[in-house]
Amino acid sequence: MRTIIEPFRIKMTEPIHLISQSERIEALKKAHNNVFLLAAEDCCIDLLTDSGTGAMSAKQWAALMLGDESYAGSRSWKKFKSTVKNITGFSHVFPTHQGRAAEGILAQTQISPNDVIPNNSHFDTTRANIEFVGGKAVNLLCDEGLNTTLESPFKGNMHLEKLKKCIEDVGRARIPFCMMTVTNNTGGGQPVSMANIRAVKEILKEYDIPLIIDACRFAENAYFIREKEAGYQDKPLLEIAQEMFSYADGATMSCKKDGLANIGGFLVCNDDQWAETFQNALILREGFPTYGGLAGRDLEVISVGLMEALEYDYQVYRHATVEYLGNKLRERGIPHVRPVGGHAVFLDARAFVSHVPPLQYPGIGLVNALYIAGGVRGVELGSVMFGKFNKAGQEVPAPLELVRLAFPRRVYTQSHFDYLVEIIQEVWERRSEISGYRITYQPKFLRHFTSHFERV
Numbered sequence: 001m002r003t004i005i006e007p008f009r010i011k012m013t014e015p016i017h018l019i020s021q022s023e024r025i026e027a028l029k030k031a032h033n034n035v036f037l038l039a040a041e042d043c044c045i046d047l048l049t050d051s052g053t054g055a056m057s058a059k060q061w062a063a064l065m066l067g068d069e070s071y072a073g074s075r076s077w078k079k080f081k082s083t084v085k086n087i088t089g090f091s092h093v094f095p096t097h098q099g100r101a102a103e104g105i106l107a108q109t110q111i112s113p114n115d116v117i118p119n120n121s122h123f124d125t126t127r128a129n130i131e132f133v134g135g136k137a138v139n140l141l142c143d144e145g146l147n148t149t150l151e152s153p154f155k156g157n158m159h160l161e162k163l164k165k166c167i168e169d170v171g172r173a174r175i176p177f178c179m180m181t182v183t184n185n186t187g188g189g190q191p192v193s194m195a196n197i198r199a200v201k202e203i204l205k206e207y208d209i210p211l212i213i214d215a216c217r218f219a220e221n222a223y224f225i226r227e228k229e230a231g232y233q234d235k236p237l238l239e240i241a242q243e244m245f246s247y248a249d250g251a252t253m254s255c256k257k258d259g260l261a262n263i264g265g266f267l268v269c270n271d272d273q274w275a276e277t278f279q280n281a282l283i284l285r286e287g288f289p290t291y292g293g294l295a296g297r298d299l300e301v302i303s304v305g306l307m308e309a310l311e312y313d314y315q316v317y318r319h320a321t322v323e324y325l326g327n328k329l330r331e332r333g334i335p336h337v338r339p340v341g342g343h344a345v346f347l348d349a350r351a352f353v354s355h356v357p358p359l360q361y362p363g364i365g366l367v368n369a370l371y372i373a374g375g376v377r378g379v380e381l382g383s384v385m386f387g388k389f390n391k392a393g394q395e396v397p398a399p400l401e402l403v404r405l406a407f408p409r410r411v412y413t414q415s416h417f418d419y420l421v422e423i424i425q426e427v428w429e430r431r432s433e434i435s436g437y438r439i440t441y442q443p444k445f446l447r448h449f450t451s452h453f454e455r456v
């Protein structure tokens, strides 16, 4: 098979630099050993997130100039609304400045204290928004999803029996809605099958519980369905996406992912009463309903980006980059989540740094080692991000200790990935030198962003 090439050429460049190792050590110290607190210019290959870090296409840059900045009823809004309606099929569309604003409005308007929100796996901002209004966010990931080495096609699926049991235990009255995250970011960027979405909807229908899709990577998920699920091989990604949304009652979206934009999001639904409460909250928190939290030019860029994300050639290339890194790691026996996800490779920090116990945060040790070794910035998805405290106030580790290397869209080339492989290998060979950490400062919510760490 021939090399899968980037389906674009580069029209504009942006320099990146590798500062010296002693400068990296100093920079990390100043950042309290938390890579979120590093200056971006001190990171050479920045894989902290795929969120809002993508490169726009020439068509998007051209669309930007068409932005209609009228306060109400702009041309750009019409374009945005019709694109979102075409893909999702929902009648009410609310633009927000990013995904968490959509989540915040949903949580604030629909969740009462002690309500329970099931999901295959809640993303960190989703969980925080639910907990902030007194709700409980529960993860009901399928068993395969917890096995980091099992080669199985849809490891992001919801556990159907656990969902039924959860509804029976909690009762319909305390479950205002159920969510499904596609692809499952937290669970390793793993896809959700159409059959699973359909089955979840069937269960929820019995109890009249609405289904909300966390749609951030809907196009990547549609690509996985086309490649791996019987019956979808000849379907355009747009049709697959439309079918995914057809089983839901609403969706939250971060356009910083599969909107191929640097900012933006939306909240959509069919229910008129929900829409009224969303609209009131939107006006209070984000802006007038025809622009929400966005400028007209953003609405233009997102309208183009959402459709580009559904181009098959783009998804083939996108997935090839993730596979490329995954295959290199497999050849070298470096532990990572199999199969690779849609937007990232997840190193298995528990296996990689097996000498560091979970509550000394092996993921932080690995992230920091990658930065010192090569100026590579990844992120911990383990006990710092997802750890909890039990009733006695003791810290309970997360089920998995992962380090995510997220791939910005259309940004890095093959040589960047080859360099990355070299750095990971170097850290792997010297893994016994990686130390654990303790937290010296932490905030109440979303602690991974701003915590301070100290070597144990």
Ligand SMILES: *Cc1c(COP(=O)(O)O)cnc(C)c1O
Binding pocket: 051, 098, 099, 100, 101, 123, 125, 126, 181, 185, 214, 216, 253, 254, 255, 256, 257, 264, 265
């Ligand atoms: C990024 C993300 C969000 C939040 O979106 P923001 O635009 O960062 O606010 C929610 N859910 C998932 C699955 C995400 O990946």
